[in-house]
Amino acid sequence: MDLDQLAALRTPEGAAALDAAARVADGDPLAAASALRAAGVPAGLAAAALTQAGLRRRAAAKFGPVAAGMFLTRAGLEQATRGAVAARRAERLRAAGVRTLADLGCGLGADALAAARAGIRVYGVEADPLTAAMAAANAEAAGLADLFTVECGDATAFDVSRVDAVFCDPARRATGTGRRIFDPSAYSPPWDFVTALAERVPRTVVKVAPGIDHGLIPAGAEAEWVSVAGDLVEAALWCGRLAEVPRRATILRDDPAIPAVRLVGSGDREAAVGPVRRFLHDPDAAVVRAHLVAELADELDATLADPAIAYLYTDAPRRNPFTRCLEITDVLPFSLKRLRALLRDRGVGRVEILKRGSALTPEQLRRDLRLSGDAATSLVLTRVAGQPTVLLCQPVPRTTGDEPA
Structure with missing residues (x-):
């Protein structure tokens, strides 16, 4: 193209x-x-x-149905924010009093269009001429050209004094090859410019990769990880006046009518450690990445079985939108021979394999187990007090109460 x-x-x-x-x-x-x-x-x-x-x-x-009228590139689509996440971010900005916004590195315009739909005047800047032209075309197709305009140019040269707030989603793929960039200094705009925005603009939001090193988070910023329907999709830094808490994990559903649920905390606490108990809780990745496992443990009255593994254990089932609950039937030191014999004796032919803290590959283990039978179980490969352990479990069915209220 x-x-x-x-x-x-x-x-x-x-x-x-x-x-x-x-x-x-x-x-x-x-x-x-x-x-x-x-x-x-x-x-x-x-x-x-x-x-x-x-x-x-x-x-x-x-993006839902609006995708049918958009102009896209492969790289732009991969980095673009999901519609539900962009809409929620736009509403938070609007609620904070933002009326004009600079989108520095606006890409195809997903975030800018969401902000414009929320009534915010958006000035987009995009370095790539084709992507900038597509963003402008997308604004026109959406009927939002009066609220979202795009200029092709250097995002670092934009006069941020013209706006109430700044949003920046640095390009994390190399131009031409599309390969991921892991060094923040090689982002476009570069990381030092991005972090300096928070000092220059009282309201700044930066979209970052979910795997961001916590050491890169600017002092005083709120770091938020967002999961949609079980998939961890992004992290964002809310800086200056927009920061409300140190760390936040947010879960959204694909259905915009279902409100988000949030878990907040300091991100620097550690959960208590104890023995394996009857029920295992597998936290959402947003909670783990936000370092909010201790806060979730408080809600569940749960403990860890290993200080480095983010599985939580309780004596009773605790249904919670941030976790998946499984009932533990067996706890075994890991031994392929013993595990294979146990599953064969129970007629297990289908297994779900979860893992944290294990170097085993689920696909290879599945082949090595040579399963046959009609029964099903869940295998959790983990560590307990530092020792390789396998837990046999049965999922606890979700109920309506598990969903965000």
């Missing part, structure tokens, strides 16, 4: 090609291309339309 192809897709002929591509894009690629060419669509336009149709199908999982 280049600027000329994008321009062609935005013509009436291009719109017709996109409609035709959407109808055939889920079939064989060669057959789809042949169908468009047979309909009189030039080869180059057909290829661009089919690429967009494929990306739009993938984007539906992130």
Whole structure:
């Protein structure tokens, strides 16, 4: 995709090609291309339309129905914020009194569009000309061009005194190759610029990778990890006046009608350690990444069985939206031979394998167990007091009360 192809897709002929591509894009690629060419669509336009149709199908999982009218790149789609997360962030900014926002490194515009839908005036800056043009096209397609404008340029040169707040999602993939960048100094904009924003702008939000080193979190910032329907999708730093707590874990559902649930705390506490008890609780990854296992343990009246492993144990089932609960039936020092014999005796042919603190590969273990039978169980590979251990468990069914209220 280049600027000329994008321009062609935005013509009436291009719109017709996109409609035709959407109808055939889920079939064989060669057959789809042949169908468009047979309909009189030039080869180059057909290829661009089919690429967009494929990306739009993938984007539906992130953006919902609005994805059908967006212009996308593969790299931009991978880094773009999910619609539910962007909408919640926009509402929090609006509730904090933000009326004008700079989106520095706006990408395809997912966050900026959510902010514009919340009534915030957004000024987007994007270094890549094609991505900037797509963001502008997305604003126009959404009917938000009056609230979200895009300029192609250097995000570090934007005059932040023009706005109430700044949002920055540094590019974490290399231009051209698309490879992930793990060194923050190589982000675009670079990390030193990003962290300096918090000192210059009283309201700053920075989207970061969920695996961010806690040592990189600026002093006084709130670090939030967000999980959607069980998947950890991002972390964000809320700086200056936007910071409310040191650490926060937030769980969202795909259904926007279900409110978010939040767990907050200092992020520097340690949970008590005790023996394995009857029920195991597997915390959501947002809780683990936010270092809020101790706060969750308080809610559950739970303990750890190993100080380095984030599995929590209780004597009674504790249904909680931040955890999955399993009932422990057996506790064994790990031995492949003994485990295989036990599962064979019980007729176990299907296992779910969970692991924390184990170097074993679930796929290889499944092959080594040579399972047969009709029964099912859950295997938890972990450590107890530093020793490799396997727990046989049965999931405790969720109830309506487990979902956010």
